Amino acid sequence: SLWFSLPLISLPSPPGLRIHEYLYFQVLSPGDIRYIFTATPAKDFGGVFNTRYDQIHLVPADPPEACGELNNGVFIQDQIALVERGGCSFLSKTRVIQEHGGRAVIIADNAYDNDSFYIEMVQDSSRRTADIPALFLLGRDGYMIRRSLEQHGLPWAVISIPVNVTSIPTYEMMQPPWTFW
Numbered sequence: 742s743l744w745f746s747l748p749l750i751s752l753p754s755p756p757g758l759r760i761h762e763y764l765y766f767q768v769l770s771p772g773d774i775r776y777i778f779t780a781t782p783a784k785d786f787g788g789v790f791n792t793r794y795d796q797i798h799l800v801p802a803d804p805p806e807a808c809g810e811l812n813n814g815v816f817i818q819d820q821i822a823l824v825e826r827g828g829c830s831f832l833s834k835t836r837v838i839q840e841h842g843g844r845a846v847i848i849a850d851n852a853y854d855n856d857s858f859y860i861e862m863v864q865d866s867s868r869r870t871a872d873i874p875a876l877f878l879l880g881r882d883g884y885m886i887r888r889s890l891e892q893h894g895l896p897w898a899v900i901s902i903p904v905n906v907t908s909i910p911t912y913e914m915m916q917p918p919w920t921f922w
Contacts, residue, residue, distance in 0.1 A: 764876055766847075766902035767915070769796065774889045776917040777904060780847060780876035783862040786832055787875035790845070790903050798897040799823050799847065801887055807834045811841055816896060818842035823878075823886065823898075826851040830865035835875040845874040845902070849883020856881040856919060881919055 767777045782789070798820040803812040806828035811817065822838040824846055831848055838846040850860060862877050886898060906912045 764790070764902075765904040765906050766799075766900050767904045768799070768886065769899045769901060771889050771893045771895060771898065774886055774898070774917070777906060777909070777912060777915045778878065778882050778886075778917065780878045781859045781861075783831060783835070783875040783877070785864045786862075786871050787835055788845075788872045790874050793901070793903060794821075794844070795901050796899050797821055797844070797902065799886070799900045800897040801890060802838070805887075807837045807846075809837065811837065813896070814841040819844060820897070821845045821847060821900070821902065823883065824848045825883065826860075826880075830867075831862040831875060831877075832865045832867065832869060832871055835871040835873060836869060839871055839873045843873060845876065847876045847878050847883075849878040849886075850880030852880040853884040854881060855879050882917060885917065885919065 762782060764780050764782055765777050766780065768774045798816070800813065800816050800820050801823045802817065805825035807822065807824040808829035817838060819842055822843045824834050824838065826848055834848055835846050848862065856879055859879070860877055862875060890896070890898060909915065
């Protein structure tokens with residue numbers, strides 16, 4: 742499965758097809774991770790953000806891989822779930838969150854030291870679909886968000902999504918300090 746861990750390189754694509762589009766969200770609380778994070782939308786499944794959420798909960802799924810029934814599914818209703826890669830397909834995770842009423846899912850890499858390689862989330866072979874947006878997040882970012890919530894004893898973070906970074910003059914200063922350029 743080496744193919745799945747290739748870095749996002751600008752591959753030739755048909756005109757009009759935007760493969761490596763980035764989507765940004767900002768953590769509002771807890772304050773120690775009040776940064777703008779970069780995620781990539783799933784390539785060939787899931788919905789798009791047609792609403793901007795100024796304040797919505799980012800709820801870490803329990804269990805983190807979200808491959809079946811969730812212990813905290815009631816908290817995911819109308820919110821956004823933070824899920825960990827592994828155990829089942831990206832699409833299966835997205836469908837579990839959708840069935841629990843989540844508005845979107847952010848799937849973080851399970852390699853906690855991953856701070857630069859975005860994985861292309863593609864459809865599985867089941868021919869099922871999902872309607873909610875699915876985003877991929879770097880493992881380091883997902884880990885830092887979960888660690889902060891655990892340290893504060895919080896069940897979720899409050900985020901704004903999507904964030905238009907072109908309108909933020911200090912965007913570079915608002916990126917996580919562990920992100921290297």
